[in-house]
Amino acid sequence: MPSPALLKRLLALPPSLRRSFWSSSATAAPAGKPDIYDVVCVGGGPAGLSFVSALQSHPATRALKVALIDSQDLTTSRTANDAEKYSNRCSSLTPSSLRFLEGIGAWEKAREERTQAYHAMDVWDGVSGSKIHFDMVDKQSHGVLDSIAEMVPGSRFQASRRKYETSAEDGVVATMCENSNLTAALLQRLKDFGAGEQLAQVQMWDKTKVDSIDLGPEAVDEKSLDLSQWPIVTTQHGQIAARLLVGADGANSPVRQFAGIPSHGWDYNQHGLVATLHLDHPFTASELRTAYQRFLPTGPIALLPLPDNKASLVWSTNPQHAARLKQLSPSDFTATVNAAFRLMPVDINYMLTPSASNQAEEFAWREPATPASSTGLPSPFPRITGVQEGTVASFPLRMRHADTYTGHRLALIGDAAHTIHPLAGQGLNLGLADAEALATQLAYGMEHGMDIGSCWCLDGYNSERWAANNAMIGVVDKLKKVYSAGSGPVVWGRSLGLEVIDRLGAVKGAFMGAAAGTR
Amino acid sequence: MKPTTISPLSLKRVLALPPQLRSRTFSILNRPPPNYAGHVPLTLVERGALALGSAFGSLRNPHRHDLIAALGEATAKPYFVSRLRRAMLENPTGRRILKDQPRISSQTMSLEKLRQLPDNTVGRAYAAWLDREGVTPDTRDAVKYIDDPEEAYVMQRYRETHDFTHAITGLPVIIEGELAIKAFEFANTVLPMTALSLVAVVRLKPIERKRFFETYLPWALSNGLKAEEVVNVYWEEELATDVDVLRRRLGIEKPPDLREIRQVLKDQKKAEKAAREARERLGAATGV
Missing domain, CATH: 3.50.50.60 (FAD/NAD(P)-binding domain)
Incomplete structure (x- = not known):
């Protein structure tokens, strides 16, 4: 029990502090409390x-x-x-997430050799083949005035911007991290x-x-x-x-x-299938890397770079396809993933029907018959050569918001x-x-x-x-939802939209800024 | 053929361009290499001119099958032949056809053997139909204006199996039967050429036109929509199948026999005419 003098001083304190005094003394309470x-x-x-x-x-x-x-x-x-x-x-950690992690001193503890930054992104429509390419040049263009300034003969704008670009520390779209x-x-x-x-x-x-x-x-x-x-x-x-x-x-x-x-929302009736893949050739740490995403009517499929010749797969697809993919042998699985990036949706759907077998052979037949120009495949697209054992897994996708x-x-x-x-x-x-x-x-x-x-x-x-x-x-x-459509006006609309945005550097930069979390 | 229009000067100019640009100057002077044997790459303008020209040409003379074929190829892109290819790729048999790429000609189809098949089989009906109409499997032109090799094959396959469609429906090769088949194929394959061919309905006689609109067009549209994709039938494997079984499997009803109807009408007319003449003769004799 405090002495009367102490009690008097305590009572003179503002109520909030008085309360905290009592509560902090209560932390020493006997067991059971x-x-x-x-x-x-x-x-x-x-x-x-x-x-x-x-x-x-x-x-x-x-x-x-x-x-x-x-x-x-x-x-x-x-x-x-x-x-x-x-x-x-x-x-994939956005630059603003990285800034936060660096600020709290956690990023320096991460094993950097196991992370992989990527500098560009290719996104294309699996139905129409229309595509969009993102890289840091878009993000750094500031608008129409820049474009005009570039066109002025004798302008040194380009040179100064090039300097700015190289001085900008990274030009990283995002960083892959386990x-x-x-x-x-x-x-x-x-x-x-x-x-x-x-x-x-x-x-x-x-x-x-x-x-x-x-x-x-x-x-x-x-x-x-x-x-x-x-x-x-x-x-x-x-x-x-x-x-x-x-x-x-x-x-x-x-x-x-x-x-x-x-918490409201809905289930997408889709599964996210993940796996670690091997690519046909290794990349050094200093090479510029690209992330790829193709929107198929069954869901988007993404290939995200990891160090050396590794890559991370995220394939959102319907539960039946996900279940079928998990049953496939490694060589058939590899062929199906290659097919998902390179073939027409109809071929991919066929290869994942329960009755279809020998996907590797099917892919070998369909690939030469499907020119890259008709599917919108980005030109230096790596070939997937294998899958790391035991990494194929899937989880249901949903949208919820508290x-x-x-x-x-x-x-x-x-x-x-x-x-x-x-x-x-x-x-x-x-x-x-x-x-x-x-x-x-x-x-x-x-x-x-x-x-x-x-x-x-x-x-x-x-x-x-x-x-x-x-x-x-x-x-x-x-x-x-827009990319779930397999045909019709929705496809025309989204393809037109994508082509237009691809040509408007500033708009594209704004999208990238939003996705990178810059405020 | 000798390229007559190329003057040495302009050729020299084109060749003086850097290689990338040279390949881009897609003109009469410089065509990209063919994608398959017999392929003729066309520019958009050329394709449009071909479509228009062949459309009017084939309307003037419906027996110019080369013009009809050119019309089919010039209007197949975009979308339509791709859709047909997709329909084939969705179907296990269709995929097998695309993989094997079988061709129908008198070499691959022995008419002798077909004639020995049992009655009412697809092969026998096909042979009988060829004999009755006096055509052979070799009367089909090769596809040359479609750029993608596989889509070109799809068009080729459609063209070569067209005669089988005649055979299982029993419709004759005269304009009226041809139009019914074209309407059926339009509902089934959605190729624009088949719909454009229907313009030839203006060439029918009024009685034929009435029959077409009242009997054959409704049959063609409802059956074409209801039936499976006919392009997915592996005809080479169905030669010994019973026609009725195959028709049922595809969901096609047999149309009224056009030749029979025409024969009946003709007989009726003849009888009427004979009766009229007899009456006239009788009237003249009796002096009424």
């Missing part, structure tokens, strides 16, 4: 880990007491060391925080299942805490109360279910808040942007003396991210 944490993050995926790292790297939020709970084993590095083997779960590589880098970063200058502030509970999330008990007497508005997370390590509970726990988020936040990202003492980030079609490679990037925005918001709240679990503090996060994510999810959803 929940431990109180400032931030409890459920889910140790890229979004959750980067959010915690961002809190740690900002001076205002560094001192927060943070717990991170994940059901999987996070301690072992999941990056394979074999340079010949790549995980099939890869993501999810395991990113997770390992973020974990390493967190470990270094603990070992370094500060105390280990982050309580990591991996291999820990969240048994339940409830609201806490009401105060039994005037000395105990009223936790009736606080989420209490029960795990095998006991109960912890969260000033702010962050749900980074994936699409079926238990945190979102606890909060009763509805009605709100925040509640009382609760925030959702990453897949818990939204699920998006992979055709633009935006899922992880939106999650990282959420993590960055929430961490920035909490830092703002700490600097201004807010309760970080209150709506006062969290509303800023919701308003910053919800509309932006909704726009991206909407655009990707419409793209998916």
